[in-house]
Amino acid sequence: MTRTPELLAPAGNMEALFAAVANGADAVYLAGQRFGARASAGNFSMNELKEALEHCHFHGVKTYLTLNTLLFDKELEDALEQAHLAYQLGIDAIIIQDKGLITPLRRELPELKLHASTQMTVHNTAQALWFQEMGFERVILTRELELSEITRINEETDIGLEVFVHGALCFCYSGQCLMSSFIGDRSGNRGRCAQPCRREYQLHPKIGLIAHKLSMKDLQLAQYLTELSQAGVASMKIEGRMRSPGYVGVVVRTYRRLLDELAIGRPVELSNKESHDLLQVFNREFTPGYSLDKSGKDVVNTQRPDNRGVELGKVVKFNNSPKRISVKLVVPLRLGDGVEFTTAVGDSFGFSIGVLFRGREKLESAEPGETVEIPIRQEVEVGSNARKTFDARLNNDIKRALKGTCSDIEVSIRGVLSPNSDLELSASDDDGHIAELREGPLVQVAKKSPLDRNKVIQMLQSSGGTGFTVTHVDLTMDGNCFMPVSELKKARRDVLIELKSMRIAGHARPQRSVDWKLGSPADITSEASPRKPLLTVSTESLDGVKPLIAERADWIYFPLFHADAKSAIKLAKGSNPSIALELPVITLDHQLDRAVDILDGLIENGLSPDALRVGNIGALRRLEPHFDGQIFASSGLNLQNSVAMNLAAKSFSRFQVSLELDRDELLKLNGPLELEVQVQGAVQVMLTRQEFFEVHKLNPTVNPCLEDRTGAMFPVRPGMNGGMRIFNSRDLCLLDYLEELKAFDCFHLNLALNRPKDAATTLAIYRDALNWVMDGKELDLSGKTYLKSFSKQGITAGHYNRPVL
Numbered sequence: 001m002t003r004t005p006e007l008l009a010p011a012g013n014m015e016a017l018f019a020a021v022a023n024g025a026d027a028v029y030l031a032g033q034r035f036g037a038r039a040s041a042g043n044f045s046m047n048e049l050k051e052a053l054e055h056c057h058f059h060g061v062k063t064y065l066t067l068n069t070l071l072f073d074k075e076l077e078d079a080l081e082q083a084h085l086a087y088q089l090g091i092d093a094i095i096i097q098d099k100g101l102i103t104p105l106r107r108e109l110p111e112l113k114l115h116a117s118t119q120m121t122v123h124n125t126a127q128a129l130w131f132q133e134m135g136f137e138r139v140i141l142t143r144e145l146e147l148s149e150i151t152r153i154n155e156e157t158d159i160g161l162e163v164f165v166h167g168a169l170c171f172c173y174s175g176q177c178l179m180s181s182f183i184g185d186r187s188g189n190r191g192r193c194a195q196p197c198r199r200e201y202q203l204h205p206k207i208g209l210i211a212h213k214l215s216m217k218d219l220q221l222a223q224y225l226t227e228l229s230q231a232g233v234a235s236m237k238i239e240g241r242m243r244s245p246g247y248v249g250v251v252v253r254t255y256r257r258l259l260d261e262l263a264i265g266r267p268v269e270l271s272n273k274e275s276h277d278l279l280q281v282f283n284r285e286f287t288p289g290y291s292l293d294k295s296g297k298d299v300v301n302t303q304r305p306d307n308r309g310v311e312l313g314k315v316v317k318f319n320n321s322p323k324r325i326s327v328k329l330v331v332p333l334r335l336g337d338g339v340e341f342t343t344a345v346g347d348s349f350g351f352s353i354g355v356l357f358r359g360r361e362k363l364e365s366a367e368p369g370e371t372v373e374i375p376i377r378q379e380v381e382v383g384s385n386a387r388k389t390f391d392a393r394l395n396n397d398i399k400r401a402l403k404g405t406c407s408d409i410e411v412s413i414r415g416v417l418s419p420n421s422d423l424e425l426s427a428s429d430d431d432g433h434i435a436e437l438r439e440g441p442l443v444q445v446a447k448k449s450p451l452d453r454n455k456v457i458q459m460l461q462s463s464g465g466t467g468f469t470v471t472h473v474d475l476t477m478d479g480n481c482f483m484p485v486s487e488l489k490k491a492r493r494d495v496l497i498e499l500k501s502m503r504i505a506g507h508a509r510p511q512r513s514v515d516w517k518l519g520s521p522a523d524i525t526s527e528a529s530p531r532k533p534l535l536t537v538s539t540e541s542l543d544g545v546k547p548l549i550a551e552r553a554d555w556i557y558f559p560l561f562h563a564d565a566k567s568a569i570k571l572a573k574g575s576n577p578s579i580a581l582e583l584p585v586i587t588l589d590h591q592l593d594r595a596v597d598i599l600d601g602l603i604e605n606g607l608s609p610d611a612l613r614v615g616n617i618g619a620l621r622r623l624e625p626h627f628d629g630q631i632f633a634s635s636g637l638n639l640q641n642s643v644a645m646n647l648a649a650k651s652f653s654r655f656q657v658s659l660e661l662d663r664d665e666l667l668k669l670n671g672p673l674e675l676e677v678q679v680q681g682a683v684q685v686m687l688t689r690q691e692f693f694e695v696h697k698l699n700p701t702v703n704p705c706l707e708d709r710t711g712a713m714f715p716v717r718p719g720m721n722g723g724m725r726i727f728n729s730r731d732l733c734l735l736d737y738l739e740e741l742k743a744f745d746c747f748h749l750n751l752a753l754n755r756p757k758d759a760a761t762t763l764a765i766y767r768d769a770l771n772w773v774m775d776g777k778e779l780d781l782s783g784k785t786y787l788k789s790f791s792k793q794g795i796t797a798g799h800y801n802r803p804v805l
Contacts, residue, residue: 004263005229005236008064008162009252012043012241017052019249019398020061024256027062028052029095031241032086035079036066036191046085053090057507058467058500059409060431062092068117070189070658071098072665073518073641080104080516087112090507093137097175097189099637100644106135108514113137115162119175119189121636123149124589125156127618132159138235140164142173143219144290144689145588147231152589154232161232165225166251166278167239169216169289169299171197172686172726175638176585179685181660182728182796183712187804189638189660198305202707203692203716211302213692213706220278220286225258225268228291243282249398250281276331279310280391290689299690309389312339315380316371324357324373327386333372334365338390341380349378350389411499412472413460413492417481419445425460425491427468427499433506435499437491446482453477459488466496518643532774533747536676537763538582540720540752545571547760552767553577555746557613559584559720560595569607578610583623584720585615585636585687591721592622599626611654620651635659635678642669649673656748659683659732662803667740674745679734680762680787681750682715683798686726692716703753713793715753727753733795735766735784738773758790 009020011030020028030036030052031043044052049065056063065086071079079101083094087109094112096102097119105112116122116131116139123142131139138160141150145163154161170177170188177188179196186192197214219239221228228236236259238251254274262268270278279286285308287299310331317326325341333339333353340350356363357373366372409429416424422440456477461470534554539545542564548556549572558568560581572579583595602608603626611629614620615636624631633655639645640658648655654674657666669675692704705713712729719725732750734741741747749766751759765783772779788795 003234004259005225005233006062007252007255007259008235008237009248010167010238010241010243011052011248012243013245014044014048014052015245016241016243016248017055019245020252021056021059023249023253025061025252027064027092027235028056029064029066029237029241031066032082035069035071035075035082046089049086049091050089053507054504057090058503060503064093064095064115065091066095066117067101068095068097068119069191070119070187070638070640070660071100072661073643073668076100076104076518076641076643077516080514083112084109084514088509088511090504090509092507095140097638098640098644099647100641102134103643103647104516104518108516110135111509116140117175118142118164121173121175121585121616122618123173123586124592124616124618124622125153126592126621127616128153128157128159128161130617130621132157138162140237143169144173147227147291149588150228150233150291151231160234162235162237163228163233164219164239165221165228165236166255167219167243168284169219169287171214171216171300171690172688173586176636176687177685178659178683178728179726181804182683182685182798183708185799185802185804187660190804192805196708199708204705204707204713205702212305213300213302214686215284215301215305216299217285217287217301218283219289220283221288221291222255222258222270222274222278223268224288224291225255225262229262240282246395246398247281250277250394254278276310277394279308280388280394282307284308307389309338309340309387312386312388315341315382315384315386318380318382319373323376325376325380325386326371326373328371329366329368331388332365332367332393333388334392336392337388339374340387340389341376341378342384343378343380352390409468409503410471411463411468411496412474413470413495414474415456415460415476417443417451417456417475417477417483419443419478419481423483423488423491425495427495429468429499429503431503433499433502435495435502437495437498439491442483442487442491444482446480449482450479451477451481451483453479456488459485460492462492463496466493467500468496532770533742533744535763535766535770536746536748537759538681538748538750538752539756539759541756542567542571544751544754544756544759547756548763549575549577551760551763553763555580555611557582560598560612561591561720565598566602566605566607569602569609572610573607580611580613580630580632581609582613582634583615583619585634586689586719586723587614587616587619587622587721592619595619595623596626599623603627617651630654632656632676640665645669645675654746656746660799660804662799663737663740663801664803666800676746676748677734677741677744678732678748678750679738679741680747680766681731682753683728683732683750684725685714685728687719687723688726689723691718691724717753728796729793730796731787731791732798733784733787733791734797734800735769735781735787736779737797737800738766738769739779742770742773754790761786 006026008027009025011017011028093115095115095117097117114136118140122139128139140162143164180194181187184194186194200210201213202210258268285301313327313329315325316328337353342348411427411429414426422438423442424438426436428434457473460473536555537553538557545568556577556579613632615634630653633652635656656676704716714729715727717725
């Protein structure tokens, strides 16, 4: 029998947590004051976390702490200490992104359950198996996976799988977006995304209007819970730590009912009211995402990036004096509701309903089919659509539900009253907790009026606001008993308080000392490499390979999935450069199957590459048995601190460090093997399964770009195995800083977007500059003028001098 999946709810603050528990969540996820991937949420202090854990554990709800941001070396110990404190308070699991946390947590707190954040970009079976071997209880899969892909991961692993079923979607694969970081220094990998995907863009060459081309609709999989459960999903997650308690309550309540129906084998179907309520609390229009439609044609809302609410009705009349509009309603409207209108010039504006008319009559509410008048300051065209963006009654329903959060634990009470004996009371719950109380001698022989048995039972059935509902009383009582009712009530209250303490205390852990053994990251400049850095160059055209050979690249990175991969290897064989075939950061299971076939075919024909370069641990694990050479890691692994690099060194012989490291963080890294830093070229800021379908209308020789409101142009290219890549508007250029960086093992030039001639000249500039640096000569920066000439938007030092937030 398929197990009913866990319903996991967001809690950005205490009120949202209460809403999640009150409406049936099996678990909640929340963050502390730092490292929680939603820096703008309310989040929880340690005292609040303690309160939250007590509330959740009393009600049988699990609590997971999110420590899911990338960390610098200087932050690791603080993050680990937060995990340690949460562990001692009784946290049920911790959700992490940074691989630097894995080793110390597994060593010092082996009982602590770990969940791999969706920011880990887990999307293939071999990745999930690696996390399973590292002791993780669960992986949170990327939101782009289809049902068949989820099913395969489940069938070939024993690790728990968590998927998002409702809420906001990112345009880019989570964990792979650098756009907010590079255009505004606010890193999505560090919880401070500025949401550049919600802005307007124009596609060049100009096709269509300026629109929100990257703004995803909201995910809604309520009607597909049966299929997800059959695919092996263990936990169904609702997104929304930035959303209101009302949103949390409505969404949790809806999915709770559906999962309860699933558990007893009934059809999982949304009612009309539930569909309306989900739309009303927040939506950017709903989509099933990629789960059932890999084309992704229905995932973007180009018109609006914000809440759409529900249709209110049509504007049927506009009066100038007094300024009022008449709207024929299709849904109820009440005082306090929020509404939105569109003006004659296309602008939208909204407000809360403070007064409502039918002619001269003031109304408190109106029903569908009625026409009402609403005072308004701006002109709105007759025929325009009006929308209701906030439902006051729905919000009040949730607030009322919150008041009843502490009255849902069913208990039985057993009592023994016998004259001249101690009072005996016990309370037990369905989870096996039993609280016992024996006090006395309290029970006396009745001199006048003995206690009435029915009244004693009735009094014991009263839970007294302790958070319990007494469903059964087993009373043994001598008929001639007496004791003060106040003492009996106090005893009942005490035994229930003891039972509550037992439910909570079972999750707390004893104090224990830890030694994180992180050491101090050595300054890379103090242990200079005995040889000059290698120059590694990425190109994506066969025409680009020959000039790079002529200009003496040390390594050429070429796409494994490229039709000319075999030819590229033949060109490089017998020449000075070594060649590594590169896999995309996203390599789904069927794509890894294809990669194995390609690699086996090359090796059989004597065309084995000198190395492979991959962007996720799963690709390494899948290809390693088929390849005897070196395997490198690209920046897709998000290696941002020395501890993460020490872990990666067990698998890789070279790895590229994160592009979000500033000068100070870069120069403090102490990697055990070859460290590669990108010094020049294109920076991929988004990687997506989605495509711009307008691009298919373009001449294939035309390279499209996205233009934002500032005029910045972001190159767009297809992915090497589907999807799409978006690059920063300006090329990275660290030519000025080669002297400081010379202790790194490899300088990487990503020249995949450059013409072969420009790529060759760029390599020559860096080759000469590097020779000057290693010879102790003053660096000649005259080549920088040339580098600027073919980067139309200019060049940037990236985060080298601009730390990310």
